[in-house]
Amino acid sequence: MSRDAILARIRTARPPATALPDIHALPFVQYDDRYAAFAGLIANLGGQALQLAENQTIRQAVAAHFPAHGRLVDLTQAGHEEADSPHAWHDVDVAIVPGQLAVAENAAVWVSTPGNRYRSLYFLTQKLVLVVPRAQLVDTMRDAYRHIRIEEHGFGCFISGSSRTADIEQSLVMGAHGAMAALVLFV
Incomplete structure (x- = not known):
């Protein structure tokens, strides 16, 4: 059979089209306390959520949470450290990066940072701190x-929780x- 004949037979055997559901008519989840939902879920995923205390700086909150650390890169500060290659982030212990919004239903944070040429920082760091405005927490x-x-x-x-897998010899592997x-630090 020629290619055209095969494709013609496939087209005649297609099932009838089914209309897609109207997703705007469906009720969706709305949380009474988005932060509590987010914090509970990210804790289950091995991460943690905190709200910045009044008069507390981001660096103070990070130091309290990760008291002993090596190299720290903070992309939330003006004039932050730049990298000349994606490999420059290989020895970062703590990375503080801006998150644009957070999602309560799955504890995910959207990151899209134009000033960071090398996104490898998000994945090479040992400890990732995502800083999200409180008003940008959605259901x-x-x-x-x-x-x-x-x-x-x-x-x-979207980044959620700490990295882990349990498919390697049935052992939980972090990172x-x-x-x-x-x-995730809400400011």
Whole structure:
């Protein structure tokens, strides 16, 4: 059979089209306390959420949470450290990075930082601190997608909890493909 004949037979055997559901008519989850939902879920994932205390700086909160650390990179500060290659972040112990929004239903944080040429920092650091404005905590991924614009900077991703896997010899491995510890700090 020729290619065209095969494709023609496939087209005639297609099942009838099914209309997609109207997702705008469906009720979605709304949390009475988004922060409590987020904090509970990220704790289950091995991370932690904190709200910045009054008169507390980001650095003070990070020092209290990660008291002993080596190299720290803070992308939330003006004039922050730059990297000349993605490998420059290989020895970062704590990375403080801005998050644009957080999602209560899955404890994910959207990151899309235009000033960071090398996104390897998010995944090479041992401890990742995501700093998110309190007002940018939404209920669901549906809500999140209304706010994000992937084309803004050419890069964006959702990060949730600390990296771990249990598929290697049935043992839990922390930091398998990202940070070993994650802290989401709401400011």
